Amino acid sequence: MKIIVAQDYQELSRIAYGFIKDVVSANPSAVLGLATGSSPIGIYDLMAEDYAKGEVSYRNVSSVNLDEYVGLPATHNQSYRYFMQHNLFDRIDIAAQNTFVPVGTAKPQQECQRYDDLLESLPRDIQILGIGNNGHIAFNEPGTPHDSGTHIVKLDDSTRAANARFFANINEVPTHAITMGIKGIMAAKKILLVATGASKADAIAAALRGKITTDCPASVLQNHKNLIVVLDKAASAKISF
Numbered sequence: 001m002k003i004i005v006a007q008d009y010q011e012l013s014r015i016a017y018g019f020i021k022d023v024v025s026a027n028p029s030a031v032l033g034l035a036t037g038s039s040p041i042g043i044y045d046l047m048a049e050d051y052a053k054g055e056v057s058y059r060n061v062s063s064v065n066l067d068e069y070v071g072l073p074a075t076h077n078q079s080y081r082y083f084m085q086h087n088l089f090d091r092i093d094i095a096a097q098n099t100f101v102p103v104g105t106a107k108p109q110q111e112c113q114r115y116d117d118l119l120e121s122l123p124r125d126i127q128i129l130g131i132g133n134n135g136h137i138a139f140n141e142p143g144t145p146h147d148s149g150t151h152i153v154k155l156d157d158s159t160r161a162a163n164a165r166f167f168a169n170i171n172e173v174p175t176h177a178i179t180m181g182i183k184g185i186m187a188a189k190k191i192l193l194v195a196t197g198a199s200k201a202d203a204i205a206a207a208l209r210g211k212i213t214t215d216c217p218a219s220v221l222q223n224h225k226n227l228i229v230v231l232d233k234a235a236s237a238k239i240s241f
């Protein structure tokens, strides 16, 4: 595991973006595993900026996202498909048919199977990950088995509360999500975990320095052979070096 502590969010985003740029420069047909949440937005801004300067093209790149709320259509402004279109896809030259996000309005079980098949046919060169305050990765909440494939989850109250800021009120936050499983996440060749802010410090300490346990889903990342972690100072405050 490689841990990099950046001065601030801007530097964190620049460092994390560097890993994405390296992957796409080495392989113009790379498969990128992407994530939603506020943590990766700085990376997406830099991808869009570099693309606008003509430095990188995503013409032959594919992307696979981690998760989606059950029941939200792509057009809903809080759906993860909408987030990805707005924050990244509409700003670069990636082909629409090469961008994959679980479909929140599809038949749940069939969609899980479709997504696992997709993951097998599109091995990811790198997977961006954020982390929830309770140590969740994607929407794999505490207790999720390490061998889980894509599945439907009932969201933790704490996760719904954390995400309520994006909705009119907490009742609007969907109760379920479809998420890539831990097994699917771990199958990526490289994992890039980014976390920022003091509210993530406990989760980061448990994930990187704690026991590997389903109580902290992100702790499984310690088993990954190619894990890169980019933190800001506040998020790194509780880990020992």
Ligand code: GLP
Pocket: 035, 036, 037, 038, 039, 040, 066, 067, 129, 130, 131, 132, 133, 137, 138, 139, 159, 163
């Ligand atoms: C959501 C997402 C996760 C994300 C987490 C943290 O629950 N499903 O993939 O990592 O929130 O989000 P943020 O980066 O906004 O703190």
